[in-house]
Amino acid sequence: MRTTTTRRRSGRSKFQRRVAGGLALGIALLSAGVLYSAVAPQPQVAQAADDSQLVAQGQQVYENHCISCHGANLQGVPDRGVSLIGAGSAATYFQVSSGRMPLARQEAQAERKHPLHELDTKTPEGARNVDALSAFVQANGGGPERPAEHGMALRGSNPARGGELFRMNCTSCHNFTGQGGALSSGKFGPPLAPASEEQIYTAMLSGPQNMPHFSDRQLTPEEKKDIIAFVKSVSEGQNSPGGNPLGGIGPVSEGLMVWVVGITALVAVTLWLGAKA
Known part of the structure; x- marks a missing residue:
């Protein structure tokens, strides 16, 4: 009698375990489906x-x-x-x-x-x-x-490195501060201040007119963004390479202007002293 009762209880417990396992599996599958539908990307179609x-x-x-x-x-x-x-x-x-x-x-x-x-x-x-x-x-x-980013997202976090890269790759056409300059055959390097971040980035990718292409192997996306950060820091007045900006014409032109003004002043003082003697 006891053996029969024990067998019945054992059968019931196995059945209950199977039902509980099936319910747990169903709940897990339902939860996974709900979670997938919430985070799944938009259908390809x-x-x-x-x-x-x-x-x-x-x-x-x-x-x-x-x-x-x-x-x-x-x-x-x-x-x-x-x-x-x-x-x-x-x-x-x-x-x-x-x-x-x-x-x-x-x-x-x-x-x-x-x-x-x-x-x-x-x-x-x-x-x-x-x-x-x-x-x-x-x-x-x-x-x-x-690029997928727009606006401020295209400005890098290291404008100092961007300045170095700009001087290596861009100053021959755009001047030290992005003011632009004349080239041959009626062409020119345009000023960069009016350009948006996305326009500067796409110009580096596409190489319009005389400008060379800069692939991601030549300048990584992070380096391009650092160049943009430097250009914008200069055009927005946050950075003045060469000291006194003097209209942002660049350190070489600024130094030449100071030298001319200094020599002119020295000659004028010399002539004044000579006339007085």
């Missing part, structure tokens, strides 16, 4: 649909403003516009957001101007159109891509 819509909008912007010079397939038009194959979203953003494109006229170098209203990144509509145009060029031509 939805993301692809959004990208497709952005590229389609960019194609419309391209056909409205760019196709006459750069061709229906980004191949370029002789004597009107270069090929955009390989230009990427970085070059597109830099040229359009700074007003250099569309060109007002053919000349040695495209000059910065106020962008078209529908391509003005300071307005929500313009920013959306430039994003779409950049996505269209990137999707169909490839090339360097725009």
Whole structure:
């Protein structure tokens, strides 16, 4: 009798353990599903649909403003516009957001101007159109891509190192303080003060006009950001290389100016003493 009762109790306990285990497994699976749905990334299909819509909008912007010079397939038009194959979203953003494109006229170098209203990144509509145009060029031509960060996020934490890198790579065209300077054949290194952080970054990636490309192997993203931090510290008056800024024309020009003024004063004093004697 006792053996039968013991067997019944043992069977019940095994059944209860199985039920408890099944319930625990079900709860664990349900919790995992809830947690995954909360933190899972956006589905690939939805993301692809959004990208497709952005590229389609960019194609419309391209056909409205760019196709006459750069061709229906980004191949370029002789004597009107270069090929955009390989230009990427970085070059597109830099040229359009700074007003250099569309060109007002053919000349040695495209000059910065106020962008078209529908391509003005300071307005929500313009920013959306430039994003779409950049996505269209990137999707169909490839090339360097725009950085994911914007504004202050593109300023590095070490402007001192940025100053060293700027003097090594940029001063021959942009001067020691980013004021710009003349080059050959009617071209010039433009002043950097009007450029935004993203424009400076995309210019380093795309190499507009005479400017060389700086890939991430030549200048790492952190080094690019440090250069931007240095340029902005100078243009915003937080840093004056060479001492007295004198309009920010650079330490060599400032030293030359001091030398000329000093020699002129010395000659004047000498002439005054001679006349008095």
